[in-house]
Amino acid sequence: MTIKDETDKAREIFQSDKETTRVVVEVAPAVRVALGEKFGMARGENAMGKIVAGLRTLGADIVADGAFAADFLVAREADELKERLETGENLPLFSSFCPAWVHYVQRKYPDLAAAFSSCLSPMRTFGEALKAHFDALGDGKETKVIAVMPCAAEKCEEIPSDGAPAVDLVLTTDELAEMFKKAELNLLLLAAEAPDEPFGHYTGAGILTGVSGGVAEAAARRLSDDKSEDALAKLRYSGIRGPKELREAEISVGETREVTACPDGCVSGGGQPCLDVETEKLRAAGLYYADQCCEITSPELNEEANKFFCPPAATETEEACESEECPVA
DSSP states (O other): OOOOOOHHHHHHHHTSOTTTEEEEEEEOGGGGGTGGGGGTOOTTOOOHHHHHHHHHHHTOSEEEEHHHHHHHHHHHHHHHHHHHHHHTOSOSOBOSSOHHHHHHHHHHOGGGGGGBOSSOOHHHHHHHHHHHHHHTTOSSOEEEEEEEESOGGGGGGOSOBTTBOSOSEEEEHHHHHHHHHHTTOOGGGSOOOOOOTTTTOOOHHHHHTTSTTHHHHHHHHHHOSOOSHHHHHHHIIIIISSSOSSOOEEETTEEEOOOOSSTTGGGGOTTSOOOOHHHHHHHHHHHHHHHHTOSOOSGGGOHHHHHHHSOOOOOTTOGGGOSSSOTTO
């Protein structure tokens, strides 16, 4: 198998006429701890700020952190898990975060399809929401969305949904690194920049979705009534984390199971730079450290993401929503 190289297509999008086109890029959580390796940065070092700077140099108008969307989606999946645990139906719950796993089950075990979460992948959900958000501005610009993903399987999701693609192009971490090199951009020399507001807000849970077991751990944080540091520590040592490819953990909300196609999750995805066991550990450690640096750890507490994906209902007195076609509907 070879991964389709779409860097030429990406350049065309980045170089689009700025008067008529808006280029928006979403970057998955796991990309930040792997791309820097291509430029001499330490394995597992968080390069998100430099990636943002590089993307803007290439021609991105808006850069969004994928952890922003991951918070919203993992909280939704957790709520769905709670409902299924209460009804006892369609268990276990399979997360839809890993496209390779979803495609595998759909092809080989279609009878298990009902076990999947009703949520779409974060990439597709975020892509569709970004397009709707910016198209609603009514400025006449066409919104093009590029997704930078650690997984080559995400390219399969460039398939139109209801006549319009959720994202216009998927680039792997390796592809973006090559684009930076051809543009003579050295991440080591770039000053870090923040993603555009409000898309730079995320919790530790959103970051964790980039490592194996992270979606399950983030969902457990959502469902736990105890948000204390002691409770988080118990989750960390419950068996959810670790190098084993098959893990089981029992926590207070019941038994949870998670499956991803790559041994250590997205950090070792098929679109990431080549790695060994030690590199896997360091990349995972980079995301765990980013989680520890977050003041907010539970996904449902990302207020900016909640407002973006589920804006509050407008009142009749709000001038912006006098029309029946509210742009945020």
